[in-house]
Amino acid sequence: MIGFISYLVNGISLGSVYAIIALGYTMVYGIAKMLNFAHGDVIMIGAFVVFSTVSGAGLPPVIGVLISVVACTLLGMAIERIAYKPLRKASKLAVLITAIGVSYFLQNVALLIYGANTKSFTSVVTIEPLTLADGALVISGETIVTVAACIIIMIGLMTFMKYSKSGRAMLAVSEDSGAAQLMGVNVNSTIALTFAIGSALAAIAGVLLCSSYPSLTPYTGSMPGIKAFVAAVFGGIGSIPGAFIGGILLGVIEILGKAYVSSQLADAIVFAVLIIVLLVKPTGLLGKQIQEKV
Amino acid sequence: MALLEVKNLGISFGGLRAVDDFNLTIEQGELYGLIGPNGAGKTTIFNLLTGVYKPTDGYIMLDGENITGKKTIEINRHGIARTFQNIRLFSELTVLDNVKAGLHNHHPYSTLTGILRLPKYYRVEKEMNERAMELLKVFGLDKEAYYKASNLPYGQQRKLEIARALATDPKLLLLDEPAAGMNPNETQELMKTIRFVRDEFHMTILLIEHDMKLVSGICERLTVLNFGQILAEGETTAVLNDPKVIAAYLGE
């Protein structure tokens, strides 16, 4: 029983990381209607910035994380401005391929700077682990920080979307960018802001992911990026609570699958669950149903 | 026996009753009009007749066969073809291929025959080309046969949609606002074409239209729809002079 709870906690922890990445994914998808394949690589860049500043330059972790968030925010906005903005009216496929190009680009920049060898990432979390049930269940500081960060970010984002002017502009653009523009919303700056927020979240996710799973390579962000996207689709892409629920569920399924079925089949189980959910509910758990008008 | 017989047809979307107790009888060879203000449920009736929506009540008989609740492709095989209010052509295909796609079920050969280029492929493709060109000629589109459909001017796109529908060799042709977006000259020409189609192909036609000139010019009988229900029906002139109909159009 304790074993199960321990796995569950690990699952929620991993799921929280997926949820944070998925939040960025889902916001960008909702507004720019594009699969940003490079999102996962922004995570990796975020983790490397912390690696350089904290393990390399010896700065305090908090400063390192702040620098990473700022760097990724700027990076996200730069990517949007240079690679995606010219393609605002292009076909979805053209944008997808460009995003893949950006993904290759970021991976190879990291490869040039840091090499292909796995770097060991030092956790930025200094909180003492929580010991429960007479030491049978230990909840690590990383888990506590990750889950707390995820909840704070989700609530923060929902509040921002609901009450701030920019947040409502985002909702408007995601609903109908043409109409939003006619109503005086600056679509370009709204999209830029979305990328900024999404990339800042990616930086945080990168740090948290590597604090719990400390091996860092230029390809570290790729699979979590894909899985976070799966989480976003799972929960209903475009929906913030959907991304949260999807992320947590995915993390839990993955860890329980690893523990009880087979570590090699864990990913297959995650993907199988996604397929089943989409076949039953084609727009995800909390997604909106849209019917084509004849 | 009537070609089309619709009894007590109705559909609800959630709580909204979009069409209620709709009845319609069309005789073979008739040119019938379905009119009414925007949002009256005209296109919904087309969608019910062609199986895009399944009716919640009532039945539809085509040429003595019950086609209620059948799938769109089955209904097309039973003999109903249609055009769309917002033109739906195969925009990347040529004008000729749009019509040939309409001939799909009448000139069959297997996928393998096509890949292996067996003699049947050449024979059937030739038949299809000839038949498609004949149809295009009727609509004066034969010179544009190798244009991409999306490159045709608007009025010709509407005609191509009718040609494609006719290619499926229907018993009943449904035209959803065929004159929408046309200038008076084009509308005049379209009226001629529709009459020609009816006479030449012995076609039965049901059309939705807002252009009263077209409706009064070619329709023999009309049904007026308002808020999903029949407001009036009968001979065109009589219906158009009905005070209820005038009130519905001009507003009370």
Add this chain to the structure above:
Amino acid sequence: MNGMKTKTHNLSRTTKSNIITYGIVVAAYIIVEIFLRAGMVSSLLEGLLVPLCMYVILAVSLNLTVGISGELSLGHAGFMCVGAFSSAFFSRCMEEMIPAAGIRFTLAILIGTVFAALFGILIGVPVLRLKGDYLAIVTLAFGEIIKNVVNVIYLGRDSRGFHISTKDSISLGLEQGGDVIIKGPQGITGTPNDSTFLIGVVLILITLFIVINLINSRTGRAIMAIRDNRIAAESIGINVTKYKLLAFSVSAALAGTAGVLYAHNLSTLQAQPKNFGYNMSITILVFVVLGGIGNIRGSMIAAVVLTLLPELLRGLNDYRMLIYAVILIATMIFTSSPGGQEIQERIKLFFERKKTKEA
């Protein structure tokens, strides 16, 4: 009369274009053979010849799904994986029974192709109801599942027959002298190296023949009609599910063929992220998009150029993949952005003016 004229003119135009496509393949083969005989091909490039054929088949077959059928699939590598493993398994088992490499490899190709087609149908039936990005992510998911499942399969043979396990080789409980054919993550070793450049080129020609003839037939017209407007296609009696599935499974089958070629070019076949993962599917998609959606010859050329590009950039060493990425982004912006299209128009105008001046 006029119409008939244009018809013959246009028919010959598609035929001409197809002949050019086949001709390019044959010409490329002859040129490479001449260089090979003259010893002017580096061993590195020589090693790339069969993979090049494989990429061309993958790109052409994926274009059938993405370009002709209009469905975004990110699971193409999964079908390749099915073709590779089913055929390598067959060849390993039959190496002694059918010593004639020609017959054995022909059968292996058929088996890999048929198995991939079966998986195409199996996956296509539930999945093709989804659209756009949802279809993309589900095909990606299926591709990953195939790769992961292959990695846990242990399959051995002894005098009593075949034994399968998902744990390890020992739990197969083979008799003495039993042979473990599929060893989980270690995959299949000792597959006969039957793939040659010539067979690769022949398979490309067959793939082109199937895809081009399919497109220019009643079936192809139906598939493209569905792509352009599903609702209109239904209204004229075209069976949407049937034709979508047909395009998807033919595409999967041909990916399986490419997998056979791949498996019989290596002595060790393993399912790894880099050969059968989503990254491979994406690489193939890049060929298709850069070659031009729906443009078969374009897919072919893009597959060759983009496979060779990193090798040509080898002199630049560490920077080559970075440059590849920049070229990819720049190409997309140039071909698909309003600014890029304007530049293209200007270039076109410039050349046209030059032509008229000369005339």
